[in-house]
Amino acid sequence: MRISMISAAVVAALVGYGSTIALVLAAAAAVGATPEQTASWVLAVSFAKAIGSGLLSAWNRVPVVLAWSTPGAALIAASSGVTMPMAVGAFVLAAALIALTAAVRPLGRLVAAIPDGIAAAMLAGVLLPFCLKGMGAVNAAPSLVLPMLALFLAVRLKNPAVAVLAALAAGLALAFGSGVAVWPAISLPVPQPVLILPEWSADALIGLGLPLYLVTMASQNLPGFATMRAHGFAPPVNRALAVSGGLSGIAALFGAHTVNMAAITAAICMGDDVHPDRSQRWKVGLAYMAVWLLLGLFSPLILTLLAALPGEVMTALVALALLGPLMGALAGAFHHPDQRFAATMTLAVTGSGVAMLGIGAAFWGLLAGLAVWGLDRVWSRA
Secondary structure, eight states: OOHHHHHHHHHHHHHHHHHHHHHHHHHHHHTTOOHHHHHHHHHHHHHHHHHHHHHHHHHHTSOOOEEEOHHHHHHHHTOOSOOHHHHHHHHHHHHHHHHHHHHOHHHHHHHHHSOHHHHHHHHHHHHHHHHHHHHHHHHHOHHHHHHHHHHHHHHHHHOGGGHHHHHHHHHHHHHHHHTSSOOOOOOOOOOOOOOOOOOOOHHHIIIIIHHHHHHHIIIIIHHHHHHHHHTTOOOOHHHHHHHHHHHHHHHHTTTOOOEEEOSHHHHHTTSTTTOSSGGGGGGHHHHHHHHHHHHHHTHHHHHHHHHTSOHHHHHHHHHHHHHHHHHHHHHHHTSSGGGHHHHHHHHHHHHHTOOBTTBOHHHHHHHHHHHHHHHHHHHHHO
């Protein structure tokens, strides 16, 4: 174990945690999670990422880095009318489908058959409303948000991966330094997992569970495998899906949404600077596991600090964190000329937030896009 491995694991974990924890908290609030359930959520998803990364890295002797589903958290945060037990049922379904994808090859082929542009447009429709709320935060609290934005843009020029983390640090310093946020009483409580029995609601399963599975596969797992290939490693596709799906299913019972392959943070752990010997880089997965175990254990303290921040700071953090994924989703949505109108329809329906029959907009957006795409193909062949 080299110091370069430890430093890469620390940076990757802090980037992953700091850049999107605000979105996870927004997701928890959207489904009515109590503070205890929210803390259990963060603890369970952190431990699932840690165990999965360490296990898969040691098992396959390649660096495997797991992350929580950022688009999935955005999808959950955009949901309405879903209670925490209903959300747990949807999380279990998504986890089961991920695991089944490893065992049932036709299921994987079915997901792969969804046009790339439509899948990306659904993701863009989920992310866009959160990015648009960033300007509202600027208007409501300019003295806090504008310096965060300026630092984000400056750091992004040098190192995009830590730009959101820098904005978070600026938000903490400004809020507590100016007295806008009151420094909470600091304690180190032992995190307590909270068992939440799932409620099997058809609306939540179709409107949240199925889209959660699709966005996790299309926008997280597939790019994660591609990142490993780009760095010269053969991704253990079936094992990774089986392990991440199984761990997600267990973590779901304690309130957590899905874990999956990482892409951006994984790239931090796979370069030549991590270890000159490619065959030894798998050990970074063990260091990454240790960091995430610590982050999970200290999650009550971290959540206490974040809870003291003004809402505008958290809204701005979510908006900044999702700009990169939104850019990638929009580029993918309109990359294929023959899918552009169908992708536009998907984006419009998903971004509208409309819910019909109790089923969320992501499902209807995907359905609308597939219908338009199918009609276009039939008409072009006529």
